[in-house]
Amino acid sequence: MIHGHAHLLRTLNGRRSLSLSALRPWRMLDLTRLVLAVVYTATSFGFATPRSWAESAENGIILAMLALAAGTLFLSGRSWVTEMRLRKPVVCLDAMLFLALLVVTDPANSPYFSGSLFVAVEIALIVRRRLHMLVAVFAAVTALLTVWTDEVVAVPSEPDAERIALRILYLAVVIAITGMLLGPGRDTLLERERARRLADSAFPPVKGSAGSFLLQALRIASGGENVAVLFRADSEEPYRFASSRLGDQMPEGNGGLLSVETGWHDRPRGASIILPPDGVGEIHPLSRGGRAWAMALEAERLLTVRVSLGTFDAVGAVQLDDPTHEDVAAVAQRVFEGACEELMVRNSLDLAHAIAGARERERLQRELHDSVLQALASIRFQVAPALDGSIENPRTVIENVDRIAKDQIATIRSIIDPEKDEEDFAYLPETLSMVVRSLADQWGIRCELKVEDGNCATSAMIGRELSFAVREIVANAVRHAGARAVEFSLQPAGNRIALHVTDDGVPNLARLGSTGAVPSRSLMRRVQALGGEVFLRNIGGRTMIQITVPRR
Template identity: 70%
Template sequence: MGDMRHAMNGPGEIAMRLSWWDMRALSALRPWQTLDFTRLLLAVIYAVVSFGFSSARHWAESAEHVLILLMLLLAFSAVLLSSRSWVTDMRIRRPVIYLDTLLFLALLIVTNPSNSPYFSGSFFVAVEVALIVRRRFHLLVALAAGTAAVGVTWLDEIASLPSEPEAERVVLRACYLAVAILVTGVLLGPRRETLLQFERDRRLLEGELPPAGSDHGPFLLHALRLATRGHGVAVLFRLASHEPLRFASSAAREMPAVGFGNLLTAETGWHDRSRHASISLSADGIAVLGPLSPGGQAWTALLDAETLLTIRVTIGTFEAVGAACLDDPCHEDRAAIAQRVFESACEELTVRNSLDLAHVIAGARERERLQRELHDSVLQALASIRFQIAPLLAGRQVEPLAVIENVDRIAKDQIATIRWIINPDVDEEDFAYLPETLAMVVRSLGEQWGIGCELKVEDGNCATSAMIGRELSFAVREIVANAVRHARATMVNFALEPDGNRIALQVSDDGVPNMARLGSSGAVPSRSLMRRIQMLGGEVFLQNIGGRTTIRITVPRK
């Protein structure tokens, strides 16, 4: 029984501890909560000092006690109401500050404004007022506070009020100093951005995000639960703008039958369906209260929740909107931290997805390279071997030794080629003299196919990189194989010449003219040649000149 009780109370106890840790560690991120508790602390100090040093001063003493009790009641009510709902907290901020300001001014009046022990508290009131007006009006607030402070000092000329005891003034000044140090330490400690960054890193470190597999829904749900600590989460997302939207939910809810409607329009913020209010959180962390937004209404209806937090993240073409069911209250820091944690998780997901895509692309390119190299070397060599032994198999009078020697030479050449294909170890920055490279290839092709092959080199610099020389060598092999096998050519001529910052290679043969040779669907498809030259940044042109098929290839020098 004890173990069962421990197991049942464990999650609740852990949640309570986490909640307590958030309240303790993140209080500096909650200026309004700090303001409410500071107001309550000052009201308690006023009450204790006022009643502790009470003296017979006719009606002014009674008015002082009544005003202080009203201020204490106002401060206690503000703390109680704001802790019940974030919406209520935002709705009562301005009225509470206005009432507190009026009560404090009245307190100064009844305690002899020119010598009031409560005068130092006007600084806190000025800070209160400054927090509810726009920043461009802060200077006006300071001027108004100074004018009011000077004005109330003239009231003693209209009505003479007895001064407060000196001991009360000393105690209040000491209390003001302690409160000022405490509040300054809270508000002027680490900056809000630093605290948000620290809490985001802590949650991500403790959360241990799982690897992002092909199905990104579970990953985003875990990240959303980690960011919001909500008990029910759902997310609507797509990795690219052209992809359809995908929906995932921790409660195994079905995708909305009539579409997503306003779900995708929800911004980062808090939504309270019972109070018909939404609180949007801007990029600078300022919360704005308004009526329940269409996005908030759609999410609360979908998740059947009264209060929830939505987070919107857009990174390039990635877009996601998550919602978490949370119990009120939910303050600014929680929404801001949830936004950062979920955004960081989404960034990691996009990076992982990009890496996976890069690996897929790299794998596809490597497969394409292997196919191209094998096609242009091994398959062409095998076709050449068949071409060499065809007369022998047909029973013609040929010299077997010459055929065997030729086949052996082709096999040796292909052994070296296959080794290079498996482990290419060529420095692409090394330059090679292209005429020498092509001369060896042309001579070898002539021997393989038993045809005439000639290379003519025009005057000029035809030096290029070793990689381009290798690719052109493979292209030449395919061109000759196509000319012999499909056009029955007996003579192939090569012309190599510089062409500005490019190099041109022109190949012509005496085979059957076939203008569709590059586009033929024969045994040797042409897309391998086209792809190889295009990868070099070159171009291929096919033309028929004087009954001879001519192919012109131009490639950059490097």
């Protein structure tokens, strides 16, 4: 199936050839030249009249133009290199023959004068853009000189019937060619071909080997079987090699494999054709990179494609036979680029899954630490007096432990399978008041929450994270500072919300960092993940923690 697609694309015949005309503009130019030569031949011999030497000269020139057009179309179809080498000589020769045709058919009244537009177009295509104005001036001067030739030599006029027939046929040719050129543009055709081939092809899984994936992509893009790629997924990693013939073994003398762009390399003809993004190829002597890839694939002719997407860089080479032209190279480039994008997306998804898994593990670890472990610590804290006999009636302690256990069962369920809040809304005074009351019972201390006037509404996620932060703060205050009372103050601060926490525990300088920041990594990560800040200070013999978080 792959070979069929590539062969169909290379031969450029039938309806598909016409639809791909935008990918081979010079092929359309050669075809138009042949059609015009056939029209000239038919009208010249069909309306031939005895006009002495002028008639014979006209017929001879037109036959030469027909032979030139047919030969060019035949030779250019056999090889892309031959086509590139023939372009300028053929255009120059065709222009001179057409100029001679105008001279022998009475330039001022020549029925072939309309064909000068085609000659001007093909001349403009072989010169640099900055010289187009000079070409226009030259064409105008040439037209004036040919018109004045009737003052030098008398040339009989062509019959009116021939003039009318030529105009009608020329108009028909212009309409037909224009209709084909006004079809889908180059980018549209390339995107269609890319989408079709990628949709019809089954790529191997990327997890197995990125090299195998790219080799299959290159086969699909070009239709060849002897393929090789040199690639790297990141600028910091070395290039990796994969080949259908050599496997992962880098060939000896591989210098120059990276010094190629998308194009065609013909070792017998000693030429390399570079295909830039605009599709206008440039022919050069066989490049060092083309020679290196030819040796690696042991191929006489090969197509190379280059894809660079951010830090991703890949060079692919495939052995192909003539005829191969710019349409094959352009389609292969676009399809291979699409496959490389697919590879990057799959790798990104795998990386995203790995990152998501790591973040989920970190969330579970943090929330289990801030809830279950803190609850177990509070149980030990309350059970200790009962174990050493300092409490005569431990029933109160047992009831409190039972209540803590029930709360933790619900907490663990919410940690393992968190419910999404459809409204994504939390009213902090209400949320934190329940947490503060629960902590007071859990640790057997006094906990109070004061709310300043103002809007303290925030997102459900921030409310949840602050609840866990409050649990850790209270646990640290009781366990490490012996606090018996913790006071919370919640107040809005512009587009942020501030939570102040003070306790009556022993000031513990070990809880102070060098800049006053809380060294608790769990608490710091939790608040910083919300875009907030945490500071701990010793003010008047009391420890104060300040947390500020954004509303959203």
